[in-house]
Amino acid sequence: MGTNGTSLGRVDVDAFVLAHQDTWDRLEQLVKRRRRLTGPEVDELVDLYQRVSTHLSMVRSASSDTVLIGRLSTLVARARSAVTGAHAPLWSEFVRFWTVSFPVVAYRAWRWWLATAVAFFVVVVLIGIWVASNHEVQSALSTPEEIDHLVNHDFANYYRDNPAGSFALRVWLNNSWVAAQCIGFAILLGIPIPWVLFQNAANLGVTGGLMMHAGKADVLFGLLIPHGLLELTAVFLAAAVGMRLGWTVIAPGDRPRGQALAEQGRAVVAAAVGLAVVLLVSGLIEALVTPSPLPTFVRIGIGVVAEAGFLSYVVYFGRRAALAGETGDLEDAPDVVPTG
Numbered sequence: 001m002g003t004n005g006t007s008l009g010r011v012d013v014d015a016f017v018l019a020h021q022d023t024w025d026r027l028e029q030l031v032k033r034r035r036r037l038t039g040p041e042v043d044e045l046v047d048l049y050q051r052v053s054t055h056l057s058m059v060r061s062a063s064s065d066t067v068l069i070g071r072l073s074t075l076v077a078r079a080r081s082a083v084t085g086a087h088a089p090l091w092s093e094f095v096r097f098w099t100v101s102f103p104v105v106a107y108r109a110w111r112w113w114l115a116t117a118v119a120f121f122v123v124v125v126l127i128g129i130w131v132a133s134n135h136e137v138q139s140a141l142s143t144p145e146e147i148d149h150l151v152n153h154d155f156a157n158y159y160r161d162n163p164a165g166s167f168a169l170r171v172w173l174n175n176s177w178v179a180a181q182c183i184g185f186a187i188l189l190g191i192p193i194p195w196v197l198f199q200n201a202a203n204l205g206v207t208g209g210l211m212m213h214a215g216k217a218d219v220l221f222g223l224l225i226p227h228g229l230l231e232l233t234a235v236f237l238a239a240a241v242g243m244r245l246g247w248t249v250i251a252p253g254d255r256p257r258g259q260a261l262a263e264q265g266r267a268v269v270a271a272a273v274g275l276a277v278v279l280l281v282s283g284l285i286e287a288l289v290t291p292s293p294l295p296t297f298v299r300i301g302i303g304v305v306a307e308a309g310f311l312s313y314v315v316y317f318g319r320r321a322a323l324a325g326e327t328g329d330l331e332d333a334p335d336v337v338p339t340g
Contacts, residue, residue, distance in 0.1 A: 013065050020055055024072070027052050027079055034082040049079040060325065069325040100321045102274035105241060105267045107318025112240035116197065120236065123201035124208065131209025138213070141206065151214040155207070156223060175231055175279045179238035183245075183272050190246025193239050200235070222296040226303035227286035230310060234278045241271045278310065 027048040030041060037045060056072040059065065106113070131137050138147060178200065185192040211220040245268050289302050 013059075013063055013068065016055075016059070017068065020052075023048060023055075024052060024075060028075060031075075031078045031082045045079065046083055049076070049083050052076055052079065066322075066325055073325065097270070097273070099317050100326050101270045103314050103316075103318035104321035104326045105271045105318075106237055106274070106314045107322055109237070109240045109244055109271075112244050113237050116236045116239045116243070117232070119194075120197055120201050120232070123198060124205040127202055127205025128209040128212065131206050132213040138210065141210075147210055147214075150207075151211050151216050155211065155216075156219060175235065175283065176276055178235055179275050179279060180272070182235065182238040182242040183268055185242055185246075188246070189250060190243035193243050193246075197235075197239055218296065222299065223290055226290045226299040227282050229303050229307035230278065230285065231282040233307060233310065234275050234282065237271065238275055241268050281306065 027045070030037065030045045030048065033041075034045070052072065053076050056069070056076050059069055059072060063069070131141070141147070142150070178196065181196050182193050185196070208220060211217065285303065285306060289299050292299065294302075
């Protein structure tokens with residue numbers, strides 16, 4: 001295997017993969033059949049495990065191809081388990097998901113994630129200002145009586161009129177549905193995702209504009225911030241990984257489109273599972289904290305702490321996993337937001 005300094009060139013990596021692909025495929029076949037191997041096949045498994053471990057060491061020391069490193073790391077780990085007869089306990093897989101698989105997916109999508117958040121809030125602010133400063137727009141939206149009822153009763157009562165348990169479940173299902181749409185629309189190259197986000201941004205902008213015009217900014221932010229920070233962050237992440245999966249179809253990089261899409265798709269599944277739990281937390285905050293009699297600054301503080309905790313978790317565990325070569329089967333490039 002030729003090298004150029006400290007890293008392999010693209011051609012060298014491709015040649016290395018072509019030279020050893022059959023070995024890796026054979027090892028994977030043996031691992032899948034580990035409970036039904038013959039004596040000679042067990043010996044072959046041990047031999048291939050040692051050889052592929054060497055391949056992994058070579059790639060790690062001479063290449064920056066994180067996808068190849070991640071693939072071989074997974075294969076070697078599975079082969080080691082088969083060779084030693086050890087099986088990772090369920091709790092170990094659980095811990096790995098929350099310390100590696102989910103946070104590294106979120107961390108590596110941060111550019112898409114941030115761009116989604118910025119675009120969303122730009123739309124919210126522009127529509128909010130437009131509605132708050134234009135009486136004709138307000139008249140076109142609803143009657144003065146209906147607007148008065150919204151800003152003085154309906155907005156606050158939405159969070160207080162239902163039992164906390166059923167409300168939390170309804171909120172969780174609704175937000176999970178929005179996130180699922182963002183992820184599911186990846187099969188359509190992510191094209192519908194901006195429209196889903198725009199609809200939600202427009203609704204928030206209209207409501208915010210009406211509340212601001214009525215002098216109810218304290219009510220607006222006091223009821224939205226406690227749960228909204230974490231909730232919207234989760235939705236933005238769902239949209240980011242969904243659009244990134246769609247972009248993989250358009251630009252799969254140096255690997256076959258099917259392989260890149262499969263790897264990215266498995267990462268999206270990890271994000272979907274993790275986000276379901278994050279949205280459950282935001283739903284509980286919305287049901288238990290948002291309508292509570294706690295002072296506004298306390299409720300907002302709880303929301304800020306929850307948001308800061310989630311972002312810190314993603315940065316700490318995600319960055320550590322990324323530096324270790326973990327990818328969550330994310331396609332390595334492009335990790336930029338497409339423009340133009």
